[in-house]
Amino acid sequence: MLAAALMLAPAPARAQERVLVQGVLDLEGWSTDSGSRLLAKHEGRSAALARLCVWSAIEPVSGLVLYLQAEGEGGSAADEASVGIEQAGVRWTQSRAFVVDAGMIAPIVGMYPNRHLSTRNPLVGSPDAYAVEYPLGVRISGKTTKADYRVGLVSLPVSNERYMPSPTAAPHVAAGLGLTPAPWIRVGLSGETGPYMNRELGAALAGRPWESYRQRVGAADLSLSAGYLELRAEGSRSWYDVPGHTRMLTGSAWYGEGVYTWTPRLYTAIRVERNDYPFLKPFGTVWPARMARVDDAELGVGYRVGASQTLKVTYRRDRWKVSPATPVAFPDGHAVAVQLSAGFDLLDALARTRGR
Secondary structure (H helix, E strand, O other): OOOOOOOOOOOOOOHHHHEEEEEEEEEEEEEEOOOOOOOOOHHHOOEEEEEEEEEEEEEEEOOEEEEEEEEEEEOOOOOOOEEEEEEEEEEEEEEOOEEEEEEEOOOOOOOHHHHOOOOOOOOOOOOOOOOOOOOEEEEEEEEOOOEEEEEEEEOOOOOOOOOOOOOOOOOEEEEEEEEEEEOOEEEEEEEEEEEOOOHHHHHHHOOOOHHHOEEEEEEEEEEEEEOOEEEEEEEEEEEEOOOOOOOOEEEEEEEEEEEEEOOOOEEEEEEEEEEEEEOOOOEOOEOOOOEEEEEEEEEEEEEEOOOOEEEEEEEEEEEEEEOOOOOOOOOOEEEEEEEEEEEEEHHHHHHHHHHO
């Protein structure tokens, strides 16, 4: 998300070369069913949403960057109006092969969090299994022509509030490695381990410390390109310690995505996904941990209105499969979405205004 903001010019020819303020404004319209846990918005009535994401970076001395990203959204399609800081930290770059980040940083597991902004996401929706959270942490990363790596300590697990307790912050070890044997292909592996429970669950923890219930997750990703076609895929598998269960429970998830550019302005995209995870929320002191599997697909058309503006129209449908004994309903659903996204560079716009 902040990759562009952190690539500030090192030459001190002008002060503004060391300062950057950019953002993205999204305007969305939605029509959904009323029952789907994944897709429903505004109880199935037509809904709208506005979202503003702004990021800034400053390089006070060569190699040291302070950065911040904030986001606010509201409208009938939003769960609730919200404004908050997503990322905030400091980056020190010794070279491309050794970079240190500290603060509220991007997740280390998986690659989708680096593409979740509308200007990088070819569709309107996001994979269900790849909820984007920004933990506190420290990360060391780097890249060469053929490889990239990242390793760090973060405060939050890989989690999804639809299926898991809201986690209490605790240290988690995470790492990732990517190989680029040719310009048209990249393969990657990543993983993380640490506690995933909430300390406030009390009696539901069966007398054990909340930190003793651990999650272990491993993930793989692949990206390919050939001419005007781009393909991406990610998959993950997780293992959980769960109260009342003598064996670790497992879950898996994957998605595949394809984008074909027909003209410089027009493209089509599709994403298919399966999220097959246990439902890790207690009912009183009982942890049924039933499997809740969702298959969904999103198909869309995008048109680049201008250099920084894109209009998208997508259709998404989901299908749930759960145990009959699960005490929570998971109806199938659908969603039609229209999104207009516009990127901007505030300092560049001010400079052009002053130059008139």
